[in-house]
Amino acid sequence: MTVQDEFRAAPGSIVQVRDEEWLVTEVVRDGDGWVVHCQGLTELVRDTSAIFATVLDEVVVLDPADATVVADTSPSYTRSRLWLEAMLRKSPVPLTDPELSVATRGLSDALGYQQEAVRKALDPSNLRPRILLADAVGLGKTIEIGMILAELVRRGRGERILVVTPRHVLEQMQGELWNRFALPFVRLDSTGIQRIRQKLPANRNPFTYYKRVIISIDTLKADRYLAHLQKQRWDAVVIDESHNVTNAAAQNNRLARLLAARTDALILASATPHNGKKESFAELVRMLDPSAVRPDGELVESEVQRLVIRRHRHSPEVAQVVGSDWAERLEPRNILVDASPAENAVAEELEQVWLHPESGRSPYSGSNAALFPWTLAKAFLSSPAALRETIKERTRRLAKDPDPAAEREIAALANLDALAAKADGSSAKYDRLVQYLREIGVGPGESMRAVVFAERVPTLKWLTAALRKDLKLGAESVVLMHGGLTDDEQQRIVDSFKQSSSAIRVLVTGDVASEGVNLHSQCHHLIHFDIPWSLIRIEQRNGRIDRYGQKHRPQITTLLLHPTTERFAGDIRVLTKLVDKEHEAHTALGDVASLMGKYDVDAEEDVIRKVLAGQAKLDDEIAPVETVAAQPTVAGIMARLKSAAAAAPAAPPPTAPIGIFPTELDFLRTALHAFMPTPAATGENGVGWQEHTGHAVAQFAPPADLRQRLEVLPQTYLAERRVMTELKLATSVQRGRTSLAEALADDSPSSWPEAHYLAPLHPVLEWAADRALAHLNRNEVFAVRSDTDDIVVLLQGMLTNARGHVVAANALLARFPNPENLDFVLVEPHARAVDGLAAAGFTGAPVNAADLTDVHVLTRFIAPAVRDADKHLETLVVEADRATRERVQQWIDRTAGWEDDAAGLTQRQELKERRRAVADERQLATAMLPERRLVRPLLVVVPKGLDLDTLTARAGQDGGA
Structure with missing residues (x-):
């Protein structure tokens, strides 16, 4: 079964390799054979993931038609229900499914505009989920990233994920993905790298050891990692603050282009996605789709519309839903201070x-x-x-x-x-700062907090020491953060500032905190001790407290020195216009960078110097807000993207369960009782299982095989919450939110929630599913009884492409009205397996009378059920097949058009590289074509009144089973 044309495995198939049984999770063509990604089923390999190449190993696909039927003798058919639940959880949601499956089942609010971003990323017309999330500061791009990644995992396209961020937001991103979506990422900061070096040989590729990694771009761009990255493919790559990778001559760009070429899904995120230059913005667009930028470098606006999403605080689809969860910013307060x-x-x-x-x-x-x-x-x-x-x-x-x-x-x-x-010791502006902090309630015994921004490190150090003395606050209450601190030190300060229990009352910081850092959960006062000479920098600073989740109206205050000198004082007053212009653009446009058109902090500062030196006029350098959207520039294209976005109401979280159990807790509880003789006991027979129903919390001691899986969870979470000894799970959304809020309370010993929400993708549920899959031997199917009139076989049908992705799926119910006539089969399609089970009368936890003993006669129904279900599936997936082929053809046509345009241009080295990238796109497009159908039996349901002995006798008269 190693010949390419005969190899019929697909995600969900059961294969036999090296005399062990495996569940196929992904199948990819590779030269003369196939690469098969598997999860172990049999006891010896149960907790093992493996990759086999058919040119090296004999990979035997177990024919679903050859499956044998075994009786489920467990009470309430527990083994059948657990096995079905596990199979349904392991079965990918089709690419073409327009509904969000797990993205809204976490602890995020999942607002309508955020859901719209996820749907756009997963739009089947894109075939590959590749998108630039260009939402303005504060709209929750991290939440959108988490929702997209959760959906990719559920669709079987998120097994291997790499997240690349600035180093100061590593822990923040890791925490959001774990706390809200139950997606664990190994953080390779300085501490994480040291830990992995202790585990792995020096020449071992760290990216093959961990399947989901979060790492800083500064660490990853080092030459020693490039060789590892070139040998690695990813299902999804996230590059946060992606505006930092547009310089074609920089290491960041080299890294980003390498990753873009070696991943299926690509998510770029930046609130400032361009610097006004088409060539820089085109770099990001090319990473998403090389054919979306013409060979001459011109952007194809229709392709930008497809690949980019951009909204801001006052976009209609945002403003109508954020409400009190994002309090409207107060008018900026500019305080002129008479100089000493x-x-x-x-x-x-x-x-x-x-x-x-x-x-x-x-x-x-x-x-x-x-x-x-x-x-x-x-x-x-x-x-x-x-x-x-x-x-x-x-x-x-x-x-x-x-x-x-x-x-x-x-x-x-x-x-x-x-x-x-x-x-140096008589600063009027400093005196006014102290007065202002006291006015808003900052001081000993008070809870009010403030962030004070200044640009120069000497200013930061001086302010920190002076404020501690004059506000009578200790070193733990007035804290300094600047770029000279290590990433661990920066993360520790930011993490502390988020907690209500933190002693920090004044955070004195430079512009290291102006990008990506969330400071709004306990603070709504921000003070510019000096005014940045850049609209971009002002916006970045303000966005630290003016963002979604801010419950109090943010107050932005600027202190400006007012000397008695005539000309210098007049020059300085020009700077107040920057603060006012930022506020105007924030309200009307959501993009301050386009006002000056420089899209670079240093370039904007140079302009301001020229204005102050009398070499330019400020009004000539800052464009009116209303003219930006009409310009034929990148800024104009982005503004039109915003205006073209349709308001989308938030869809409520899905109410239907993923499988056949009503909730994740029901599944986990049932699984533990099936695995452990006495789960409430401790030791070999139990795990100390307890449920605190009134508090919606469950807890237990993870067994050894689960502890091994939990090692990839955030290390501080494992240590501070003693997870390996006792794992606590919040079993309702409300309890999950409360637990997350309690982690920020005054008496909390950790910023990690004590009871982690049991979201659908939680590793504990994956562990339970893998255990459940081991309940059946090789190529077997359970038989159960129910209130059905006919013998029915529940099957699952899938259409997959050459990449192993599920394009379409259906549940199929094969009925045998006349058990003596195996050629008479009625096949019913159902949207979900749960619906098929309901149609077969198998719901809830039915009583098992244990009267299904000799069931070998039922095996004879499997082959005809598979045969007729496959025929029926062929007609069901015609539309999905046609639609996918049309999208692939459009993709191929787009690359062909690009090649035609490039043919007449001088073939510079840069253009040759782009041609190779476009050619790779065309080859990839063909791999997206639907290729194989898979039908597998899930369950045989027998009428309660049917006597199997009589059925066996009749089968014998007809020539045997």
């Missing part, structure tokens, strides 16, 4: 000597005399301490190669430093 005498002295020196000298020339000895003085001014507007650090650094550089001009500048810098030193 010492600060005025510094301002006068800056104006008269450096910014607007009477001679027309500042002491600056370099080539950028018009702009460097504003570097000094910007440092001063942060703090005198920052100004002194800038002076020190400039003086050090000049001293290396002194000349008369440099010596004059050094002397001028010394004068400025002397004035800054006097102002």
Whole structure:
């Protein structure tokens, strides 16, 4: 059975390899044979995943028509129901199924616009789930990512997943995926890498050891990992903050392109997905689909519409659903602070000597005399301490190669430093900050919190020390976070700030916290101690507390120094317009970067320097909000994406169970009672199973084979909640939410919930399903009795493509009205196996009278049931087959059109690489074509009044079974 044309395995098939029995989870063509991904069924390999190549191993597909029937003698047919539940949970949902199966069954709110993003990612017209989530800051892209990944897992397309994020949000992303969707990811930060090095040989590929990994892009882009990545394929890759990978000359881009080419599903996420340049945005679009960008680099807007989704806080589909779960931002508060005498002295020196000298020339000895003085001014507007650090650094550089001009500048810098030193202890802006913090209720014994942003590290250090003293708060209450801290230190601070039990009252931070970090759960006051000279940076900062889940109206406050100097004071007031413009764009457009059109923090800062230096006018550099959407630019395309999005109401979570048990708890409880003689006991016969019904919590001690699986859970969760000793599970959504909230309470010892929600994809349920699958021997089917008039065989039918993906599926009920005539079979299609069971009268937990003893005669019904069900399936999947072939052809036609356009262009190396990528796309498209049908029997249902002995006698008269 190793010849390619004869190999008939598909997901759900049972195969025999090396004399062990395996459940097939994926089948992929590979040269002259097939690569078969399997999960062990028999005792020796039960907890083992394996990959076999038919060119190396004899992979024998067990013919479903040859299955034998065995009687289920367990009370209430427990073994049959568990086996059916396991098979249904292991059976992938078809790619073409438009309904969300598990995405809304977790602990996320699953808002309508978020569900719309998931549906767009899974749209069958895409054939591959590849999407750029470009929602604005605060809309919950992490939740959308979790929902998409959950659906991919349920559809059999999420076995191997790689999540790549900035290092400071590793734990946050890991926590969201585990707490809300029960998706465990091994975090390979500095601690995780050290742990894996202790387990694996130095030459072992770490990405083959763990199937779901979350890692920082800074770690992953190192050369030592590239060789490992080139040998690895993924079912899904997530790249968070993907705007950091658009520079074609950078390591980040090299890594992203490698991953995009070696994964089926690709999710890119960024609130700022482009820098205004078509070529940069095209880099992201090409990663999703190489043929979506023309050979000459022009974007195909219809393809962008297909591949990108973009909404913001005030988009209609967002505004109508967030309600009180995202409190509307208050008007920004800009506080002008009159400078102290010492600060005025510094301002006068800056104006008269450096910014607007009477001679027309500042002491600056370099080539950028018009702009460097504003570097000094910007440092001063942060703090005198920052100004002194800038002076020190400039003086050090000049001293290396002194000349008369440099010596004059050094002397001028010394004068400025002397004035800054006097102002260092008399900052009016700092005094106003202390006053403001007290006004809003920050202080000893108070619960109010605030985030204070400043740009320069000397400012941050000075603020931290001074606020501790003047607010009479300890080091644990005024905490500093900056980019010089390790990823572990940063994560620990962010994690603490989220908890109501945290002692932190003032978080002093730089722009390391301006991207991706959630600070809103316990805080709604944000203070800009200095104003970033960039709309993008202002928006990023504000988004830390102005995001979904914010229950209080966010207050954004900016402190701005107001010196008595005429020209310098007027220059500074220009900066307040940046705060106002950000607020205007936030409300109307959701995208501040398009106003200046630079899409880069440094570039925006350069523009502001020119404005302050009198070389440009601010109104000329910032476009009116209403004109952006009409422009034929990337910004215009993105704005039209937003306006084209249809409002979609949130669909309620599915009420129908995944399998035949009403809830996940019912399945787990029944499985444990089947596996353990006395599950409530401890030791060999039990696991100390307890249910606290009033609190919706169940707990037990994981047995050894389950503990082995749980090792991939977040390590801090395992340690802090002592999971390996006692696993607690929240058995209702409400209890899950409460447990998650309690983890942030004042007396919580951990930020991980004590009782983890038993979501449909929880590893405990996967373990229970694998145990249940071992209840039958090789190629056997259970027989049960029910209130049915006929002998019926329940079967599952699937249509798969060459990649092993399930394209369509149906439950089929084969009825035998006349048991003596095996050629007379009535086949009924049902949407779900549960519906077929109900039609056969097998529901709930029926009483097993144990009167099905000699059932060998029932085996004769399997082959004709499989035969006729397969014929019926062929007619059922015609539409799915046709639709899929049309989509594949459209894909092929699109790549062919791209090739035609490229033929007339100069074949540069870059274009040759793109042609190879498009050619790979065409080859991949053909692999998506429907190829094989699989029909397998799940259960034989016998009428309660049917006497099997009589049936056996009649079968013998007809020539035997």
